[in-house]
Amino acid sequence: MKHGVAVTLLWAWSIAANCAYAADENALAFITNQGADTVSVVALATGETSKTIALSEDPAGIAVDPRRRLAFVTSTKGHQLSSIDIDTLAVVNHVDAGITPLGVTVDSRSGRVYVADWDGGVVRVFDAMTLTPRGEYKTGATPCGVALTPDGGRLLVANRDDNDIGVIDTVNGMTEARIPVGKAPYGITVSPNGHYAFVANVQSDEVTIVDLEALQPSATIAVGDMPYASVFDPVRGRLFVTNQSDSTVSVLDLVDQHEIARIPVGEYPEGIDMQVEARRVYVANWMSNDLTVINADTLEVERSIATGDGSRAFGRFILH
């Protein structure tokens, strides 16, 4: 397992070194503010809020499609999936997305948006440009976090109350496997080569590393109190994990499989994402209503950026 992780990290590092991570000066963060029913669009080069966009009630999940220049937001109480035009920063479309749409991810190549319906027990599929419904996949209980493998061929979904993740074939909609993880899995991150998934387990205070080739859990790493979501740093082979209840971020060394640092951030940190080349990690804090900016190399907090009430930003919220 350690050899496999090291190979993954070398591969990921080479990708990061050569990859066309777009110029960071135009990078934006789309932060869903659940309490304020808005999305804060933050220009990451300056830290200025470019716009605050009104959304349907209780926006939580976020995904960004750089190819179609659209951001997708789920509204858990408004029952909607909305799309935002990244250039005009206006809401251009919305659709009824079930009972409680929550986690969302988009496949830029195929143009499909996947939304987990927490109370509906399904993942709903939509066309990214038109938001036309394209079908649904049955999941386990209270699906929340979703993530795609890099080729778009598999969708992973955290079935929170079943304590497992589902691996769904996106071509035929069939569940290939249900892999047991820790207690109350929530956010899922997939490694850049698609070999591993990292699952935050809210009630067992640990991250499960899932081997997606063997379709089995391969290791767990203890983190802080009530972990929510994570982001993978391919340059150093680390995982950053938000711990909601103790207001910290755990930094995990994935080769040695242990926590190497715990960084105090704002209160009730939830969504997390990063700029790999600019070496910054961004954390949305639900209680303190701001973004904490962390230097991914020194692990120091650089600053906080005020956002809106109840910032969650659950998903990949950065347009690179």
Add this chain to the structure above:
Amino acid sequence: MTRSLLVFLACLLYVGQSFAHGPSRLKVEESIVVKAPAAKVWALIGDFCTIDKWAPGVVKSDCQGGNEVGATRVLTIKEAGGPQIAEELQKYDATEMTYKYKITKTAMELLPVTTYAAFLSVKDNGDGSSTVTWRSGFYRGHPNNNPPADQNDEAATKAVTGSYQAGLARIKELAEK
């Protein structure tokens, strides 16, 4: 009546465990300006155990652990033998005049919440007055969709807000004496 009793009993079982919850955590924040310096207010409210000295409705506080992280208090509400709420101290900072605690067992008929954690803080305003802030994150009492009216988001928010407003008003009254 039977159905709501069953729901009530089912939710008592959920309370210490919080396996499931609605998707939206709720937030309440209330504050009050007290015409007294922060140090005086903190002397009144800064001890985790003796909340019965100031919180309306708390007739007894059975505690262990002082102000160390992990300390516990079991509050008896309204009258001797009345409903109880158990809480645990998670953070304590006497210099910053703030503490954080969570409910480990609620009385659903009084405070219909799950996974509740709160912060109580005092801040000096520099002019002889101070601001006391009480805020929390929690989920409603009923975990699944279509909760009954007494365990939905509104009921939870109303109960927490009411308790904070009453508590802060009493702090002001006592500290300004």
